[in-house]
Amino acid sequence: MDAIQKHLLEEVADLHAVPTGxxxxxxxxxxxxxxxxxxxxxxxxxxxxxxxxxxxxxTKRQSVHIPVVLSQAGLTEVVYNDFYIGEDADVTIIAGCGxxxxxxxxxxxxxxxxxxxxxxxxxxxxxxxYGSGDGTGKRIMNPQTIVEMEEDSYMEMDTVQIKGVxxxxxxxxxxxxxxxxxxxxxxxxxxxxxTATSEFAVDLNGDGARANVTSRSVAKEESTQLFISKINGNxxxxxxxxxDAIIMDHAKISAVPEITANHPDAELIHEAAIGKIAGEQIxxxxxxxxxxxxxxxxxxxxxxx
Amino acid sequence: MDAIQKHLLEEVADLHAVPTGxxxxxxxxxxxxxxxxxxxxxxxxxxxxxxxxxxxxxTKRQSVHIPVVLSQAGLTEVVYNDFYIGEDADVTIIAGCGxxxxxxxxxxxxxxxxxxxxxxxxxxxxxxxYGSGDGTGKRIMNPQTIVEMEEDSYMEMDTVQIKGVxxxxxxxxxxxxxxxxxxxxxxxxxxxxxTATSEFAVDLNGDGARANVTSRSVAKEESTQLFISKINGNxxxxxxxxxDAIIMDHAKISAVPEITANHPDAELIHEAAIGKIAGEQIxxxxxxxxxxxxxxxxxxxxxxx
Numbered sequence: 001m002d003a004i005q006k007h008l009l010e011e012v013a014d015l016h017a018v019p020t021g022x023x024x025x026x027x028x029x030x031x032x033x034x035x036x037x038x039x040x041x042x043x044x045x046x047x048x049x050x051x052x053x054x055x056x057x058x059t060k061r062q063s064v065h066i067p068v069v070l071s072q073a074g075l076t077e078v079v080y081n082d083f084y085i086g087e088d089a090d091v092t093i094i095a096g097c098g099x100x101x102x103x104x105x106x107x108x109x110x111x112x113x114x115x116x117x118x119x120x121x122x123x124x125x126x127x128x129x130y131g132s133g134d135g136t137g138k139r140i141m142n143p144q145t146i147v148e149m150e151e152d153s154y155m156e157m158d159t160v161q162i163k164g165v166x167x168x169x170x171x172x173x174x175x176x177x178x179x180x181x182x183x184x185x186x187x188x189x190x191x192x193x194x195t196a197t198s199e200f201a202v203d204l205n206g207d208g209a210r211a212n213v214t215s216r217s218v219a220k221e222e223s224t225q226l227f228i229s230k231i232n233g234n235x236x237x238x239x240x241x242x243x244d245a246i247i248m249d250h251a252k253i254s255a256v257p258e259i260t261a262n263h264p265d266a267e268l269i270h271e272a273a274i275g276k277i278a279g280e281q282i283x284x285x286x287x288x289x290x291x292x293x294x295x296x297x298x299x300x301x302x303x304x305x
Numbered sequence: 306m307d308a309i310q311k312h313l314l315e316e317v318a319d320l321h322a323v324p325t326g327x328x329x330x331x332x333x334x335x336x337x338x339x340x341x342x343x344x345x346x347x348x349x350x351x352x353x354x355x356x357x358x359x360x361x362x363x364t365k366r367q368s369v370h371i372p373v374v375l376s377q378a379g380l381t382e383v384v385y386n387d388f389y390i391g392e393d394a395d396v397t398i399i400a401g402c403g404x405x406x407x408x409x410x411x412x413x414x415x416x417x418x419x420x421x422x423x424x425x426x427x428x429x430x431x432x433x434x435y436g437s438g439d440g441t442g443k444r445i446m447n448p449q450t451i452v453e454m455e456e457d458s459y460m461e462m463d464t465v466q467i468k469g470v471x472x473x474x475x476x477x478x479x480x481x482x483x484x485x486x487x488x489x490x491x492x493x494x495x496x497x498x499x500t501a502t503s504e505f506a507v508d509l510n511g512d513g514a515r516a517n518v519t520s521r522s523v524a525k526e527e528s529t530q531l532f533i534s535k536i537n538g539n540x541x542x543x544x545x546x547x548x549d550a551i552i553m554d555h556a557k558i559s560a561v562p563e564i565t566a567n568h569p570d571a572e573l574i575h576e577a578a579i580g581k582i583a584g585e586q587i588x589x590x591x592x593x594x595x596x597x598x599x600x601x602x603x604x605x606x607x608x609x610x
Binding site for chain 1: 550552554557558559560562563564565566570571572573577578579580
């Protein structure tokens with residue numbers, strides 16, 4: 001891998017060296033490095049469209065890194081990765097995508113990730129998106145995350161897109177069985193003329209199922225964002241969705257939550273707030289010696305941390 | 306008017322006698338009584354589709370009653386009423402609709418009300434919908450309320466549909482100019498196999514425009530409800546929408562708010578909560594001597610008051 005690719009890897013997966021545990025590194029459309037362990041197997045799909053990640057039941061405190069980097073301008077790829085997480089497993093999965101585009105054509109990565117989470121299993125899923133390069137070609141990422149959660153399983157999703165992605169259409173769907181719990185934290189920042197859409201659809205099908213979906217976003221300059229969040233309560237369950245957004249410059253933000261109770265014991269709550277940074281917050285930091293722009297940056301960073 | 310029509314009038318407009326001030330009473334598709342005053346004129350539209358209510362600038366503390374009753378089974382009507390409210394006026398408008406259906410065919414009233422609210426004018430708009438009769442024909446009401454608010458005008462909408470309306474599709478649209486303020490309180494209860502849809506669309510176009518849209522609803526038995534609320538912030542404005550719903554028996558409720566900030570100084574907030582009555586609330590009232598059903602009824606009545 002060259003210096004640009006190594007820099008992207010650092011940005012999306014905090015990787016400075018080869019990771020410990022299982023990993024699969026994909027660069028410019030090809031798997032370039034892979035490691036499996038006694039409990040985590042990674043297998044290329046026969047049709048070449050992606051990989052299967054198979055985690056044995058009872059695997060504890062293991063991690064899987066599956067970063068993707070694109071440094072070749074004009075490359076478009078669709079990748080299907082399936083995660084089979086065995087019963088009682090407890091794993092962390094780090095999936096990130098970095099695009100460097102120095103050319104005039106668009107570079108695009110569509111990652112479709114499916115998770116089959118077994119009984120009692122626990123997954124932490126971290127996803128970071130990053131773009132760089134001063135080419136006029138766009139950097140586009142359209143991640144799809146599809147989750148099936150069995151009895152008493154737990155998933156935590158932590159996704160970040162802070163910089164350099166010109167266009168993104170994020171889609172996350174989850175179906176929860178009895179006692180399953182899903183916690184999502186999405187952080188998003190757009191600037192320039194970027195556009196971002198993020199759509200969640202969660203079906204709480206099992207008794208005792210719980211979901212908590214939180215989005216925090218900042219839209220700067222001419223950028224636009226659309227946040228859609230659907231939670232269906234189909235059993236004795238509880239769901240909460242929250243969207244907080246800071247709007248700056250000439251940006252536009254829409255929040256469209258949708259909560260539906262199809263069962264009398266479903267308890268669903270939604271909250272959303274869109275507004276600019278409060279003037280007194282900026283003034284407070286300016287009295288501490290910061291310039292106005294520095295004060296704004298500090299508030300935005302704190303909000304997205 | 307017969308006894309049934311008089312009962313409907315009481316239910317929808319709290320009218321036991323001829324009201325004071327201006328009024329127009331419509332029964333089974335015809336205007337049956339009308340009174341105008343020196344400051345409030347009521348004129349039938351030339352094409353016969355409804356009435357124009359013209360309130361002179363500066364009219365203070367006056368009221369207009371425009372109740373509609375339908376007691377003839379199978380009657381379907383569409384009525385267009387336009388309200389012209391002059392500058393600096395301060396009026397209360399009571400519009401209600403009662404349908405008694407003792408037959409096998411559906412009875413339906415679609416009322417399209419447009420409000421043109423002048424500078425600085427203040428309007429309180431009260432609307433009550435009620436249905437009765439043991440016929441198998443449905444009682445259907447589809448009100449549309451379209452509001453244009455000029456500088457610094459104020460409108461308060463208070464709408465209630467508590468009983469006997471089998472199907473309703475409510476639509477409320479408002480456009481607010483500089484400094485205008487809209488306050489909406491909607492209360493809705495459905496039971497049996499009733500369906501109710503309520504959609505709000507508010508454009509905050511003027512600096513200092515404010516909107517506060519609140520919906521409280523209870524869905525019992527097999528009934529279904531859909532609540533949609535769109536607020537667009539197109540200026541330095543503030544908007545708040547809130548939907549609280551109690552779900553009982555086998556009812557279904559959806560809440561779909563949509564807040565869009567098209568301006569960096571727009572501040573928009575949404576909250577929604579759907580859930581059943583808390584068990585401890587019922588137990589508390591039961592220890593005071595109420596039966597379970599009485600306790601539930603008391604909580605529901607308090608919630609919708």
